[in-house]
Amino acid sequence: MRPTGEEIPRQQPRGAVSRADSQVDGGALGPHAGLRFLLGFVATFRGALLAVMASFVASSLAISVLPVLVGRLVQAVAREGVSAGVVYWYALLLIGANLIHDLFWRGGEVLYRRLLVHRGYECEDVLFGRVIGQPYPYFVGKFTGKISSFVATIGREFRDTLDAACFTYVELVVRIPATVFIMFAVNVWSGLTFLGAVLLMLVVGRRTARRAFRAEKKLADETSELDGHVIDIIANFVSVKSFHQERAEYAEVRRRRRRVIDAARRSSLWDIVFWASMAVIVRYLVWPLSILLNLYLYRSGQLSLAEFATFLSVLVMFSDFIWMMVWEIAQLNLRLARLEEAYHYLFGADPVQAAIAVGPESPASGLQVDAGSSAVVSGQVELRGLAFAYPDSPTRSVLSDITLAIAAGEKIGVVGRSGSGKTTLVKLLLGYYPLPAGTVLVSGCPVSNDRLAAAISYVPQDTALFHRSIRDNITYGASVAVPEQEVQTAATRAHAHGFITRAPQGYDTLVGERGIRLSTGQRQRIAIARAFLDDKPILILDEATSALDSESEVLVQHALEQLWAGKTVIAVAHRLSTLRNMDRIIVLADGEIVEQGTHTELLAAAGRYQALWERQSGGMLPVD
Numbered sequence: 070m071r072p073t074g075e076e077i078p079r080q081q082p083r084g085a086v087s088r089a090d091s092q093v094d095g096g097a098l099g100p101h102a103g104l105r106f107l108l109g110f111v112a113t114f115r116g117a118l119l120a121v122m123a124s125f126v127a128s129s130l131a132i133s134v135l136p137v138l139v140g141r142l143v144q145a146v147a148r149e150g151v152s153a154g155v156v157y158w159y160a161l162l163l164i165g166a167n168l169i170h171d172l173f174w175r176g177g178e179v180l181y182r183r184l185l186v187h188r189g190y191e192c193e194d195v196l197f198g199r200v201i202g203q204p205y206p207y208f209v210g211k212f213t214g215k216i217s218s219f220v221a222t223i224g225r226e227f228r229d230t231l232d233a234a235c236f237t238y239v240e241l242v243v244r245i246p247a248t249v250f251i252m253f254a255v256n257v258w259s260g261l262t263f264l265g266a267v268l269l270m271l272v273v274g275r276r277t278a279r280r281a282f283r284a285e286k287k288l289a290d291e292t293s294e295l296d297g298h299v300i301d302i303i304a305n306f307v308s309v310k311s312f313h314q315e316r317a318e319y320a321e322v323r324r325r326r327r328r329v330i331d332a333a334r335r336s337s338l339w340d341i342v343f344w345a346s347m348a349v350i351v352r353y354l355v356w357p358l359s360i361l362l363n364l365y366l367y368r369s370g371q372l373s374l375a376e377f378a379t380f381l382s383v384l385v386m387f388s389d390f391i392w393m394m395v396w397e398i399a400q401l402n403l404r405l406a407r408l409e410e411a412y413h414y415l416f417g418a419d420p421v422q423a424a425i426a427v428g429p430e431s432p433a434s435g436l437q438v439d440a441g442s443s444a445v446v447s448g449q450v451e452l453r454g455l456a457f458a459y460p461d462s463p464t465r466s467v468l469s470d471i472t473l474a475i476a477a478g479e480k481i482g483v484v485g486r487s488g489s490g491k492t493t494l495v496k497l498l499l500g501y502y503p504l505p506a507g508t509v510l511v512s513g514c515p516v517s518n519d520r521l522a523a524a525i526s527y528v529p530q531d532t533a534l535f536h537r538s539i540r541d542n543i544t545y546g547a548s549v550a551v552p553e554q555e556v557q558t559a560a561t562r563a564h565a566h567g568f569i570t571r572a573p574q575g576y577d578t579l580v581g582e583r584g585i586r587l588s589t590g591q592r593q594r595i596a597i598a599r600a601f602l603d604d605k606p607i608l609i610l611d612e613a614t615s616a617l618d619s620e621s622e623v624l625v626q627h628a629l630e631q632l633w634a635g636k637t638v639i640a641v642a643h644r645l646s647t648l649r650n651m652d653r654i655i656v657l658a659d660g661e662i663v664e665q666g667t668h669t670e671l672l673a674a675a676g677r678y679q680a681l682w683e684r685q686s687g688g689m690l691p692v693d
Contacts, residue, residue, distance in 0.1 A: 070243075073250070078653060083256070094157075100403075101409065102407060102412055102413065102416070102417070103223065103405070103408040103410070103412030103413070104413065104473075106407070106412060107192070107227055107408070108324060110192055110195060110227075111231075114185070114188055117184035117185060117188075118155065118184075118185065118234075118235075120179050120180060120184065121177055121180045121185055121235050122177075122234075122235060122239050123183060124173050124174075124176045124177035124180055125171040125173070125235055125236070125239040125240065126172065126239055126243055127169075127246070128169075128170045128171075128172075128173035128174040128177060128240075129240045129244055130169075130247075131166045131167075131169040131170035131173065131244055131245035132166070132167070132170040132244070133243060133244050133248070133251075134148065134166055134245035134247075135163065135166055135382065135386070136251055136379050136382035136386060136529075137157060137254075137379055137384040138162050138163040138166060139163065139253060139378055139379065139382040140157040140375040140377075140378040140379030140380075140382065141159050141375055142156070142160060143374060143375060143378035144373065144374050144375030144378065145159050147374050148366065148374075148461040157392055164296045165608040166384070169589050171367045177236075181236075181261065185231060185235070187225055188231065189228035189231050189232075190224065190228070192224050192227045192312045193220060193221070193223070194230075195404075196220045196223055196224065196415070197220060199217060199415075199416070200415060202335060203548070204501070204502070204503065205496070205502060206460055206502060210296075211414075211460075212297040212301070213292050213297070213300075213301075214296060214297030214298070214299070214301050215294065215296070215297035215302030215414065216306075216414075216415065217297075217300070218292075218296040218297055218300075218413055219410075219411035219414050219417070220411075222293070222407055222408075223408055223411045223415075224413040226404045226408045226411075227408075228409050229400075229404060230404050233397055233400070233401070236395050238397065239392070239394065239395065241294060243333060245267060246528075247393065248263060248383055248386070248387050248401075249263050249264050249267065249300075251379065251383050252264075252380070252383060253382075254565060255363075255372070255376045255379055255380050256371075256372060256376070258362055258366075259362065259363060259380060260284045260399050262355065262358055262362070263355070263359070263383075263387065264361050266350055266351070266354065266355045267367050267391075269350055269354075270347055270351075270391070270395060271398075272643060273344070273346045273347070273350065274343065274347060274395060274398055274399070277339065277342050277641075278343060278398065278399055279680075280339045280342070280402065281313040281336065281340060281342075281343055281399065281402060282340075282402045282405070282406045283406070284332070284335045284336040284339050285402075285403045285406040285407060286337075286406040286407070286409065287335070287401070288329070288332040288333055288335075288409040288412045289330050289335045289406065289411065290410055290414075291325075291329045291332045291592055292329055292332075293410075293414070294325065295325045295326060295329050296324070297327055298321070299322060299324065300589070302318050302322070304582065304583070305643055307318065307485065309335065320512040325495075330519045340399070342393075343395075343399055347395045347669060349390060353633075355387075356384070358383060359380075360384070361565070363377060363380045363381075364377075364598070373584040405656060410614045411523060413477065424543060442593060447509070448477050448512030448513075449474060449475065449512055449513070450471070450474075450475045450509070450510075450511055450521070450607070451474045451475070451476055451509070451510040451511070451513075451635065452471050452472060452473045452474075452508065452509060452510075453472055453508060453509075454470055454471075454472060454506065454508065455468055455470070455472070455473075455489075455497070455504070455508050456468055456469050456470055456471070456640035457493060457497060457502070457504075461495075465489050466660055467493045467660050468493055468494060468497075468660040468661075469470045469658075469659075469660045469661050470661065471494070471661070471662060472662075473545075473655065473662065475637060475639070476591075476604075476637075477637055478635060478636065478637055479637055479638075479652050479653065480637075480638040480640070480650075480651045480652045480653075481637075481638065481639045481640070481651060481652065481653050481654075482635060482640050482641075482642075482648035482651040482653070482654040482655065483639060483640065483641045483642075483654075483655045483657065484641075484642060484645060484654060484655070484656055484657070484658060484678070484681065485657035486650065486658070486681075487659055488656050488659070489628035489657040489659065490659075490660040491656050491657055492611070492641075493660075494657070495609060495611055495639075495641060497518060497634030498516075498518065498521065498522065498525065498526060498609060498639065499527060499609070500521065500522030500523075501517045501519070502518040502573060503519070504517070504518045507519055510652070521607075524605050524606050524607050524610045525605055525607045525608070525609055526600045526603040526604075526607070527591075527600070527609045527611070528596045528597055528608075528609070528610045528611065529596065529611050530598045530611045530612035530641075532584065532592040532593050532595065532596040533583045533584060533592075533636055534577060534580045534583060534584030534587070534592055535580075535584075536580065536581060536582045537579065537580070538573075538576065538577045538578060538579055538580070539569055539572065539576050539577070539578050539595065540556055540576040540577060542580060542584070542595055542599065543556055543559060543560060543576075543595060543598045543599050543602065544556060544599075544602060545599060546599060546602075546603050546633035547570055547603070551602055553576075556576065556598075556602070557576075557602035558601075559598040559599075559602050560576075560594075560595075560598045562598070562601055562631065562632075563594045563595075563597040563598035564594055565591065565594040565595055565597070565598050568591055569622060580592075597629070600619050600632065601632055604637055605636075606635075607636065607637045607638075607639070607640045608632065608633065608636045608637070608638045608639070608642075609638040609641075610629070610638065610639070610641065610642075612641060612642060612643060615681050626647060630650075640649075645682055647685070648668065649668045650668075651667070651668065652666065652667070653665055653666060653680065654666065654668060654671055655669070655679050656676075656678050656681075663676075663677055664676050664677055664678055
């Protein structure tokens with residue numbers, strides 16, 4: 070509220086430790102973690118910042134001497150016998166100081182635009198790098214809309230703070246000491262009055278601002294929760310429309326909005342208390358006391374006209390910028406409140422990521438990449454004694470003692486009822502959760518599952534595309550530019566070229582958010598085309614043909630068999646008919662491998678696989 074008028078996951082595979090958690094632990098980073106992050110970022114361009122500030126310091130020094138020059142000019146004009154040359158000399162000094170103030174101020178503005186404006190936006194690059202570099206559990210445990218909102222909040226607060234530091238804080242740091250010094254030069258009592266007023270305002274302001282700080286943190290949290298909820302509703306508009314929940318969602322947004330309004334009212338209440346206390350000090354104490362005191366001293370001959378004029382000039386200037394000082398201190402507290410709330414949500418439970426150093430030339434230095442992740446992993450893949458439980462249920466094992474060797478080039482099918490552990494196994498192979506050393510081996514050598522994941526192409530069951538062109542979605546993941554002919558060849562082999570060419574802009578057609586403009590089958594064929602371009606030695610298919618009609622399934626299955634040549638394949642399927650030609654089929658139940666063999670061998674064994682096969686309806690595995 071501005072013054073009016075002149076008042077200007079923890080991982081659980083047998084003891085592994087997660088790097089993120091779904092709950093925000095405000096104490097994990099300690100107090101002022103967000104401020105420390107910003108200071109670390111500012112250190113990467115401190116030379117430029119000091120150059121800009123030096124210009125504003127010179128400008129502020131020039132304007133600080135104006136009251137003294139006004140006093141001297143008034144004295145010269147009023148005193149008899151003073152030559153016109155002296156009077157004009159003081160007038161020229163007054164004009165010169167004002168011009169110097171403006172020239173250095175304009176120079177500071179130019180330097181700020183040249184050296185610092187882009188830094189305010191690079192801060193968001195650093196934050197995005199840190200966020201996108203977080204492991205899979207981080208995103209599972211957080212509200213994605215809130216993550217986006219808080220990244221934008223920190224970037225906005227940093228830009229506002231950087232702006233205020235150069236255009237306001239520097240001036241305050243120069244002018245407040247200069248004002249007190251000038252008042253002491255006028256007379257000791259005036260100096261003590263102003264010094265006492267400044268100290269009293271800082272003490273009172275600190276106490277009231279602390280309450281405003283807490284209220285603003287609460288408001289920031291409620292606002293981000295509402296923003297995230299609205300984003301979530303809009304992102305899932307298909308479900309809203311399908312179940313006719315428009316009124317219910319509108320009512321929920323209004324309910325959450327009322328909470329934001331209540332928090333805003335509490336925050337504004339402490340703003341009022343803050344400003345009222347400052348007004349009492351300035352208007353009811355400083356002005357009456359200092360004016361009456363200096364008027365008495367002047368009338369009694371203890372104060373010269375020059376000193377009295379200087380005092381009046383300082384008092385007017387003080388009353389102008391002291392409100393700015395109080396306002397900026399209040400705003401700084403509120404910015405820090407919003408900053409800390411956002412930073413602790415983003416990184417409060419992850420001290421490892423929070424401690425990442427920010428390189429001066431690398432805005433994305435927050436990204437964490439395995440040093441060997443770019444190396445190609447080939448050879449036999451082996452899992453030894455793999456056990457896993459999700460962070461939110463550490464006592465409930467999802468996978469237990471999975472031991473499995475997959476030869477290079479072998480085609481493996483994975484089946485099992487819902488909840489048997491198929492999806493979890495895929496997530497671990499893709500590196501979503503870190504595994505203990507020695508759990509994954511390639512050609513007999515232990516590797517991290519992060520490094521293994523770098524050698525895997527993945528076709529998911531539910532393909533969510535980016536709101537980009539079809540071409541961009543097909544080439545997503547390619548490390549180099551892909552020629553147009555290769556893009557079309559991949560689409561043709563995935564039986565996607567036909568519907569793509571019929572789209573309004575062909576390969577340049579935007580697919581909509583999460584690919585909403587395409588059917589499920591079309592999205593899946595885009596994912597298969599992407600896999601053709603992502604030439605990795607291991608291929609994971611998670612129900613890759615489940616959304617296709619029978620005719621397309623046969624064609625795509627044939628295309629996938631071409632893609633498989635020379636690759637290690639792990640295919641998860643409910644439709645068992647797609648796995649009959651696999652080299653081996655793994656049957657999971659309750660997180661354990663209970664059977665394995667070829668399709669024929671498993672049928673002959675008359676075990677779980679045979680029961681699943683016989684109970685299929687239309688080729689699909691029945692759901693319990």
